[in-house]
Amino acid sequence: MTKREFLQELRQKLNAYPKEEVDRSIWYWSEMVEDRIEDGATEDEAVASLGDINEIAKQIEAEMPLASIIKNSGKDRGTSEGTKSSTGTTVLIVILSILAAPILFPLLVTVLAIIFALVITLWAIDISIWACALSGVACFISGIVLSIVLLFSGHGLIALSTFGIAIAGAGLAILFGYAAFYIAKGIILLFKAIIKSTKKGIVNKKRRNK
Amino acid sequence: MDVQLKRGILDICVLTALLKEPSYGYKIIKDIQPYMSISESTLYPILRRLEESNAVLVNTQEHNGRLRKYYSITETGRNRITAFLEEWKSMMDIYAFIEGEIKGND
Numbered sequence: 396m397t398k399r400e401f402l403q404e405l406r407q408k409l410n411a412y413p414k415e416e417v418d419r420s421i422w423y424w425s426e427m428v429e430d431r432i433e434d435g436a437t438e439d440e441a442v443a444s445l446g447d448i449n450e451i452a453k454q455i456e457a458e459m460p461l462a463s464i465i466k467n468s469g470k471d472r473g474t475s476e477g478t479k480s481s482t483g484t485t486v487l488i489v490i491l492s493i494l495a496a497p498i499l500f501p502l503l504v505t506v507l508a509i510i511f512a513l514v515i516t517l518w519a520i521d522i523s524i525w526a527c528a529l530s531g532v533a534c535f536i537s538g539i540v541l542s543i544v545l546l547f548s549g550h551g552l553i554a555l556s557t558f559g560i561a562i563a564g565a566g567l568a569i570l571f572g573y574a575a576f577y578i579a580k581g582i583i584l585l586f587k588a589i590i591k592s593t594k595k596g597i598v599n600k601k602r603r604n605k
Numbered sequence: 606m607d608v609q610l611k612r613g614i615l616d617i618c619v620l621t622a623l624l625k626e627p628s629y630g631y632k633i634i635k636d637i638q639p640y641m642s643i644s645e646s647t648l649y650p651i652l653r654r655l656e657e658s659n660a661v662l663v664n665t666q667e668h669n670g671r672l673r674k675y676y677s678i679t680e681t682g683r684n685r686i687t688a689f690l691e692e693w694k695s696m697m698d699i700y701a702f703i704e705g706e707i708k709g710n711d
Contacts, residue, residue, distance in 0.1 A: 423630065426673055458649065
């Protein structure tokens, strides 16, 4: 078998693979035959010493990186049909996104509405607890004032019970205050986490697309 | 020899064959052949891997009226040889340990 026959047959066997990969292999094997001839072998000997051509083809197939198969298959299509196919896909994407808009747009609005509702609800809960705390404080202040007034107007017993209620108010204020504070903190952390995970999701997607 | 192990060693052998001067496919095979069996089909993916991991640089030069690909080792490639030797040293320690244990039990 001559070098040309060998390379032709090899190319034929690798027909299904990206041109760039096949060219690379052909170049390599061509160089190998040439170097053997230069080393003193005849062309026939050189080709024969490479071994079974089917084995060589199989080996090339087995070692071909999957990434380049995928990458080049897209590229090859692009070059053989010019830029037509890529503009074709762009048009298709535009059409599809327009067609999908009636579904996607309300979906997006819904998601945003849910997030908005979540924000409002969570902060409403927190605000109501703050309000409870504030009313506790108000109860304490007014209770103290009232008990002093009552004490000086001679109603000692009632003044004492009012003072007790004021202290209870203060206790509730502290309790609700703590609760409201930690809930506020929790809400902020939650939204930070949501933003962070959204960002991560977008970055990962970009990386995958690359 | 274990396939994975042989693969790794062949990578190093190819890099070593480039230490003195840039070389080409056929010469690399001839240089390694006395020490380890290597065929053209085996060398192709190795060169490719080394090229992709920047361990070697490929340079196309004219030779006797045709083009030939010359491979030269990079700093990354040299580091890989050094790392291999280091690794092998610790492998030898393990070997000595295993051998010593077996002899001790006899």
